[in-house]
């Protein structure tokens with residue numbers, strides 16, 4: 001490195017230091033009430049193990065302020081390369097204080113914590129927390145080692161010595177608490193019997209941990225032994241990155257309360273709190289090679305540190321913009337606990353601990369970035385002053401509240417004694433059993449309904465197949481009989497499910513009628529408050545559960561109906577295609593043979609064409625779609641794939657005409673409908689199957705009934721009467737249809753297709 005370059009670099013560093021020095025002294029800022037968070041960085045020395053791998057440190061501290069993080073990819077064996085400019089990944093940072101590996105515990109204590117004690121004794125809150133990757137030196141800084149105690153012990157020693165000096169004029173109380181947050185659970189390190197603790201916000205005290213043990217600190221020795229005991233209980237484990245890695249965040253709190261000895265009950269009490277926090281190490285899972293529970297711990301630690309980072313970012317934004325910014329304190333227990341320290345009434349010091357080891361470059365870089373960001377947080381502090389009157393008033397109200405509770409409990413106890421037979425447990429069990437039964441019955445009904453739907457789908461598909469097979473091979477063909485038998489089997493299964501639904505519905509009705517009886521029984525048994533309210537609440541809750549089950553059931557049922565309709569539409573479209581094919585083939589047949597079709601057939605075909613055309617124009621699509629949406633009657637016609645053969649007026653003396661390519665077994669049959677049919681609203685239900693069965697059993701042809709001309713589309717026309725009576729054109733359609741039906745015996749398909757058009761079709765023509 002050239003001399004000129006080195007000079008330039010030195011100048012830059014001096015300039016940075018100058019900037020920092022010309023800034024308002026943070027300590028005086030803090031003492032005035034408003035200040036930025038104080039951020040210090042502490043670099044530890046390389047451990048023996050690390051030196052054996054690579055003894056060149058990546059971190060260098062200049063002028064107690066500036067930290068330089070070198071790029072590990074550079075050749076560190078060349079001394080002059082260390083400060084080479086413009087390294088690709090080399091970073092420089094300036095902090096309020098930067099401690100090199102040579103700084104001892106006292107130096108760190110002097111600059112970061114000692115000055116806070118004055119404030120705590122004057123009724124201010126303060127927090128010092130150590131942040132950094134695992135193994136970076138946080139515990140060493142906060143707790144320290146036997147021969148080099150850390151900030152926690154040093155602070156207590158200072159507090160006691162200051163109190164001693166002032167105890168002539170003032171009464172002091174020093175309280176101590178020590179907790180850890182492990183896997184998002186708060187535990188009391190001074191009272192291991194306490195399980196988990198809750199963090200709350202108290203309007204007067206700010207963030208508090210409910211139930212946390214606060215011991216009176218009587219002497220430095222007492223404090224030291226308490227902290228040591230707490231440390232032993234703290235969760236720490238061996239990890240790849242640190243032999244005794246702290247797996248939890250540890251929070252030691254010192255509360256100092258004091259008042260003037262000479263003042264009476266109206267004396268002002270100053271309450272100052274100092275929190276000293278040793279955070280668990282931030283770590284990259286890949287680095288620590290942790291598995292199982294260690295990995296979960298790591299995830300929780302990182303989660304809370306991430307939450308801390310988010311809070312720091314949001315607080316910086318709030319400081320920069322000056323506006324209202326949401327601070328996500330509630331994202332973790334740690335940030336909830338640090339709420340006062342970061343954004344509230346607190347003077348805060350962050351000590352970012354970093355490792356100089358080559359292998360820790362990424363972690364060190366992250367920590368420095370984090371710390372650099374935190375410099376921008378501003379806090380506003382005010383003194384905590386309460387007077388004795390305040391305390392007395394507060395205690396009086398608490399005592400009154402407790403008295404009321406006790407007398408209420410006493411009264412309840414007396415009434416309980418007067419009613420030895422009252423057994424609320426018994427009634428609760430009865431309620432629960434009853435509603436379990438209700439829920440079970442509902443479930444069974446729903447299951448049966450679902451089964452029916454599923455089978456109906458299958459049956460409908462088989463029915464359609466049957467139509468095709470009958471049209472092609474005849475109704476007595478082996479294939480048709482096989483399908484028919486299958487359909488019959490499905491029909492029986494549906495019937496059995498229907499029976500089950502009937503039984504269960506009756507049972508459910510019974511159960512529902514029994515509900516009010518519970519209240520009658522409770523009244524008869526003389527259940528009194530608060531038990532009665534509890535039982536009523538339980539009943540209400542269960543009824544609401546049942547209602548929600550019922551809504552769910554209806555919703556599912558509606559979905560099934562929609563699915564079924566979609567399927568019917570598909571099948572209808574198939575049928576229409578089939579019809580068109582047959583008509584086309586029939587016409588082709590006559591054309592190919594160069595013979596004119598029988599007059600009746602050509603007339604019928606012509607009429608059918610006219611009818612189709614008429615339909616195509618009679619109801620504009622737009623209107624149809626409107627009525628489809630709005631009118632349940634028209635909508636319901638969608639469900640009318642075919643008119644029942646039995647309802648079609650049958651012409652006299654008809655003979656069968658098979659579709660081209662199909663085998664005709666029906667020469668002797670004067671009229672036949674090969675198609676089992678469905679009516680409006682009709683699923684392939686057992687009723688319908690009876691009809692199919694009836695058709696099948698007919699070995700002799702029947703005489704067709706006279707067409708009913710007033711009811712244009714047979715006896716089932718009531719289904720379509722809305723259309724025919726309200727629309728003259730539709731009546732015309734009906735007449736045309738009947739004309740065709742008179743001349744040709746057919747299996748008509750009739751209904752609305754997906755495009756909303758009214759359609760009719762022939763599957764099989766029977767010669768007159």
Ligand SMILES: Nc1ncnc2c1ncn2[C@@H]1O[C@H](COP(=O)(O)OP(=O)(O)OP(=O)(O)O)[C@@H](O)[C@H]1O
Nearest residue numbers: 044133134135136137138139140242245246280281
């Ligand atoms: N400033 C220092 N001087 C000398 N040794 C140090 C210093 N800082 C840390 N060490 C040593 O480095 C090792 C790791 O430090 P420490 O346990 O404090 O890390 P940590 O950040 O608390 O790790 P973890 O998050 O895993 O608990 C320890 O052996 C400790 O003695």
